[in-house]
Amino acid sequence: MTETESNVYDVVVLGAGPVGENVADRTRAAGLTTAIVESELVGGECSYWACMPSKALLRPVIAHADARRTPGLRHLVEGPLDTAAVLAHRDDHTSRWKDDGQVQWLESVGVDLYRGHGRLDGPRRVTVEGPDGERRVLTARHAVAVCTGSRAVLPGLPGLDAVKPWTSREATSAKEAPGRLVVVGGGVVGAEMATAWQGLGSKVTLLVRGKGLLPRMEPFAGELVAEALTEAGADVRTGTSVESVTREDGTVVVVTDGGDRIEADEILFATGRAPRTDDIGLDTVGLEPGSWLPVEDSLQVPDVPWLYAVGDVNRRALLTHQGKYQARIAGAAIAARAAGTPPLTEPWGAHAATADHAAVPQVVFTDPEAASVGLSLAEAERAGHRVRAVDFDLGSVAGAGLYADGYKGRARMVVDLEREIVLGVTFVGPGVGELIHSATVAVVGEVPIGRLWHAVPSYPTISEVWLRLLEAFRDS
Amino acid sequence: MTETESNVYDVVVLGAGPVGENVADRTRAAGLTTAIVESELVGGECSYWACMPSKALLRPVIAHADARRTPGLRHLVEGPLDTAAVLAHRDDHTSRWKDDGQVQWLESVGVDLYRGHGRLDGPRRVTVEGPDGERRVLTARHAVAVCTGSRAVLPGLPGLDAVKPWTSREATSAKEAPGRLVVVGGGVVGAEMATAWQGLGSKVTLLVRGKGLLPRMEPFAGELVAEALTEAGADVRTGTSVESVTREDGTVVVVTDGGDRIEADEILFATGRAPRTDDIGLDTVGLEPGSWLPVEDSLQVPDVPWLYAVGDVNRRALLTHQGKYQARIAGAAIAARAAGTPPLTEPWGAHAATADHAAVPQVVFTDPEAASVGLSLAEAERAGHRVRAVDFDLGSVAGAGLYADGYKGRARMVVDLEREIVLGVTFVGPGVGELIHSATVAVVGEVPIGRLWHAVPSYPTISEVWLRLLEAFRDS
Numbered sequence: 001m002t003e004t005e006s007n008v009y010d011v012v013v014l015g016a017g018p019v020g021e022n023v024a025d026r027t028r029a030a031g032l033t034t035a036i037v038e039s040e041l042v043g044g045e046c047s048y049w050a051c052m053p054s055k056a057l058l059r060p061v062i063a064h065a066d067a068r069r070t071p072g073l074r075h076l077v078e079g080p081l082d083t084a085a086v087l088a089h090r091d092d093h094t095s096r097w098k099d100d101g102q103v104q105w106l107e108s109v110g111v112d113l114y115r116g117h118g119r120l121d122g123p124r125r126v127t128v129e130g131p132d133g134e135r136r137v138l139t140a141r142h143a144v145a146v147c148t149g150s151r152a153v154l155p156g157l158p159g160l161d162a163v164k165p166w167t168s169r170e171a172t173s174a175k176e177a178p179g180r181l182v183v184v185g186g187g188v189v190g191a192e193m194a195t196a197w198q199g200l201g202s203k204v205t206l207l208v209r210g211k212g213l214l215p216r217m218e219p220f221a222g223e224l225v226a227e228a229l230t231e232a233g234a235d236v237r238t239g240t241s242v243e244s245v246t247r248e249d250g251t252v253v254v255v256t257d258g259g260d261r262i263e264a265d266e267i268l269f270a271t272g273r274a275p276r277t278d279d280i281g282l283d284t285v286g287l288e289p290g291s292w293l294p295v296e297d298s299l300q301v302p303d304v305p306w307l308y309a310v311g312d313v314n315r316r317a318l319l320t321h322q323g324k325y326q327a328r329i330a331g332a333a334i335a336a337r338a339a340g341t342p343p344l345t346e347p348w349g350a351h352a353a354t355a356d357h358a359a360v361p362q363v364v365f366t367d368p369e370a371a372s373v374g375l376s377l378a379e380a381e382r383a384g385h386r387v388r389a390v391d392f393d394l395g396s397v398a399g400a401g402l403y404a405d406g407y408k409g410r411a412r413m414v415v416d417l418e419r420e421i422v423l424g425v426t427f428v429g430p431g432v433g434e435l436i437h438s439a440t441v442a443v444v445g446e447v448p449i450g451r452l453w454h455a456v457p458s459y460p461t462i463s464e465v466w467l468r469l470l471e472a473f474r475d476s
Numbered sequence: 477m478t479e480t481e482s483n484v485y486d487v488v489v490l491g492a493g494p495v496g497e498n499v500a501d502r503t504r505a506a507g508l509t510t511a512i513v514e515s516e517l518v519g520g521e522c523s524y525w526a527c528m529p530s531k532a533l534l535r536p537v538i539a540h541a542d543a544r545r546t547p548g549l550r551h552l553v554e555g556p557l558d559t560a561a562v563l564a565h566r567d568d569h570t571s572r573w574k575d576d577g578q579v580q581w582l583e584s585v586g587v588d589l590y591r592g593h594g595r596l597d598g599p600r601r602v603t604v605e606g607p608d609g610e611r612r613v614l615t616a617r618h619a620v621a622v623c624t625g626s627r628a629v630l631p632g633l634p635g636l637d638a639v640k641p642w643t644s645r646e647a648t649s650a651k652e653a654p655g656r657l658v659v660v661g662g663g664v665v666g667a668e669m670a671t672a673w674q675g676l677g678s679k680v681t682l683l684v685r686g687k688g689l690l691p692r693m694e695p696f697a698g699e700l701v702a703e704a705l706t707e708a709g710a711d712v713r714t715g716t717s718v719e720s721v722t723r724e725d726g727t728v729v730v731v732t733d734g735g736d737r738i739e740a741d742e743i744l745f746a747t748g749r750a751p752r753t754d755d756i757g758l759d760t761v762g763l764e765p766g767s768w769l770p771v772e773d774s775l776q777v778p779d780v781p782w783l784y785a786v787g788d789v790n791r792r793a794l795l796t797h798q799g800k801y802q803a804r805i806a807g808a809a810i811a812a813r814a815a816g817t818p819p820l821t822e823p824w825g826a827h828a829a830t831a832d833h834a835a836v837p838q839v840v841f842t843d844p845e846a847a848s849v850g851l852s853l854a855e856a857e858r859a860g861h862r863v864r865a866v867d868f869d870l871g872s873v874a875g876a877g878l879y880a881d882g883y884k885g886r887a888r889m890v891v892d893l894e895r896e897i898v899l900g901v902t903f904v905g906p907g908v909g910e911l912i913h914s915a916t917v918a919v920v921g922e923v924p925i926g927r928l929w930h931a932v933p934s935y936p937t938i939s940e941v942w943l944r945l946l947e948a949f950r951d952s
Binding site: 071324348435438 | 543553558916
């Protein structure tokens with residue numbers, strides 16, 4: 001290892017996923033010289049092993065289910081999807097795991113890319129150990145942004161390595177549908193991958209330790225998704241843990257805590273995420289390697305004013321879009337401080353990621369889709385708000401009945417009774433994925449209920465559930 | 477004709493479509509005795525001959541088109557829709573043109589239904605000529621609400637009656653797909669019915685007098701819809717008027733102003749609407765029979781304080797959902813005035829239909845869908861706002877590319893530069909129908925652009941176009 005370069009930048013970004021890319025884009029746009037360091041593919045987890053491939057797998061499954069619920073169309077779609085075509089489509093959407101396009105984009109915005117493993121080396125200093133064996137030193141005049149994201153966590157089961165279990169990476173990049181797939185974990189990744197592979201021809205068994213799926217959403221979300229997965233042919237077992245897992249002659253054998261034995265071709269563990277901060281030199285700046293990095297609302301790490309932690313690593317919301325939001329804010333805050341301008345860190349200011357606390361949206365691309373923003377009823381109550389929640393059966397909305405025969409779904413609106421504003425909304429049902437942004441605007445805009453009555457949903461759309469929720473609130 | 481009854485109510489509503497039903501519901505809920513008069517089916521045009529059947533016809537066509545754009549699914553859906561199944565489904569959604577369910581609902585909310593033709597007969601008095609030949613007199617203590625809606629207008633072509641042309645009623649209730657259908661008119665009804673019947677097996681020729689389709693929306697809406705209709709096999713001819721139309725041995729023969737001769741099995745005129753006010757006794761209260769009825773924002777007819785005109789008849793917005801909005805406001809205003817409470821008629825007040833001026837949403841259920849709310853760029857400029865419009869190619873949004881292969885669409889946001897709020901938004905593309913409500917909330921809530929940056933769209937949804945529009949505005 002030889003040290004051949006020492007370069008000075010205004011900003012150094014560790015990690016070139018969507019979050020790092022957005023920080024770099026914003027600091028460059030503000031005229032700050034910026035370097036970005038990436039040890040794998042530019043574009044990150046989301047582009048190659050998460051959002052992008054998972055949605056490329058899921059959209060045909062959901063469209064297939066929708067078609068089967070459409071009069072006049074269902075006779076055509078009784079047969080299975082063409083799984084090979086779906087996988088080829090997924091390969092297109094991941095650029096076949098090549099990052100040329102993203103590298104080109106970095107060049108076009110004037111960000112210097114350093115390939116290799118980046119580590120902090122004391123204040124404002126980053127070393128990059130390149131694939132060529134060379135070691136480069138980068139110095140940041142103003143800020144270093146850690147955007148290294150998270151990785152899947154595997155449970156501590158003896159002999160698990162030999163089983164070669166899937167994580168989200170293998171589940172989104174698999175080259176064929178396994179005949180039988182056990183999915184462990186009922187969160188978003190577990191629910192989505194169970195939906196995708198069941199729809200693509202696998203026989204899925206979903207093992208969920210807790211009482212239900214999607215535990216961070218309103219309880220009916222997980223209930224409706226579990227019901228639909230079961231109807232689609234998956235075997236959903238809640239309150240079930242894995243006691244042991246082995247691979248015998250190629251076959252995965254799972255034994256549950258209830259003593260059930262399940263055989264499968266592959267097993268996916270979707271059981272949580274850990275920050276990718278274990279080997280990035282946090283110890284050189286007084287922080288704990290392997291820890292999540294809590295931040296202020298401008299994404300600054302407390303007591304380390306030149307250090308920003310953006311995206312999954314700060315554990316605020318492990319979602320690409322929310323990380324990109326933080327990235328825009330962090331980039332702007334870095335630029336403001338570099339220019340000596342006081343940052344606008346009041347709530348909803350340009351340099352405060354206020355939405356992280358109040359309005360994180362999420363769409364789970366299952367069938368039915370589950371979408372939420374803001375606080376669930378339980379979260380709002382825990383936070384001490386005086387609230388009322390109103391529910392409505394989405395299947396009773398005219399537009400929903402027209403969208404799909406036998407439409408099943410549910411909506412909930414959580415209202416702050418002091419301020420008469422909406423704190424949270426959850427929609428579960430086919431086709432609600434694009435509906436949630438209306439709720440995001442309402443929550444973020446703190447639009448009073450009285451004003452929301454003037455926001456007329458078009459007839460007959462599923463959005464008319466808004467009217468029903470307002471009526472339910474008025475009459476409750 | 478004998479006069480057998482004379483009944484006194486607080487409120488009398490003329491017309492039991494969705495608008496009349498909603499006025500009556502609100503006045504009843506406020507404790508006012510309410511009668512409603514209907515000469516046809518309770519539920520009105522929308523339930524039997526407009527929104528409901530048209531969307532029941534369109535949804536399978538759109539789902540079919542979506543399926544054909546979905547990798548892994550398209551090999552299944554090359555064949556045609558089962559038109560008979562779609563028509564049967566349409567029949568279900570119109571309750572086979574029976575209004576028992578709606579009558580039951582009126583009873584359940586305590587509204588008295590009078591079947592027959594209602595006419596004003598001087599101030600606060602309505603006569604009903606029943607199907608039984610009896611004449612009933614209703615007196616309204618507080619208010620009469622005219623909710624009689626509109627009807628299709630046929631052009632004054634000689635001999636047209638003998639051709640038996642379709643209007644929107646026949647187009648939405650037809651018992652089979654005509655082999656060849658000429659559609660005259662490029663507005664919403666023309667565009668939707670051309671889409672529906674082309675998708676259900678007819679060979680459609682669409683004749684549009686003006687330069688393009690959907691003339692009340694941003695120009696690109698009509699362009700994209702015309703392009704897609706043409707790709708679907710329809711013959712779209714703009715700048716074309718009908719010179720003559722005859723029916724010869726069952727075949728419709730159209731001659732255009734350009735001298736073209738087109739043969740068809742049916743012809744639909746979708747060339748405008750007229751108010752159903754010609755025979756409702758307007759002359760007995762000093763108003764012009766057959767005229768539209770302009771109203772104040774509480775839906776009161778100026779100088780006739782006991783008279784309200786709600787829905788299509790006031791010509792503010794010929795849309796069911798906007799009529800229902802007006803109905804809720806009119807019902808509440810009637811109740812407030814009856815109670816001697818000053819109505820809240822300031823902008824966005826509970827008794828002012830402010831959204832009629834600023835935020836009328838509309839979804840055109842074509843393929844692609846076209847959805848808009850608020851002011852178009854041209855409208856905003858005409859209204860004297862200092863504005864900037866930003867556009868974005870919807871096909872470049874990651875969520876759109878995942879939704880459909882080869883996604884084509886476009887979005888426009890019109891921003892008021894004085895107040896930095898959104899005045900209008902248009903989305904055109906597959907799957908945007910549920911997206912427009914986010915814009916409606918933004919326009920109605922007058923959410924500042926700076927705050928909208930905190931409304932994060934979920935990745936990867938089509939809603940992420942919001943981020944692209946905000947970026948385009950920032951960088952413009």
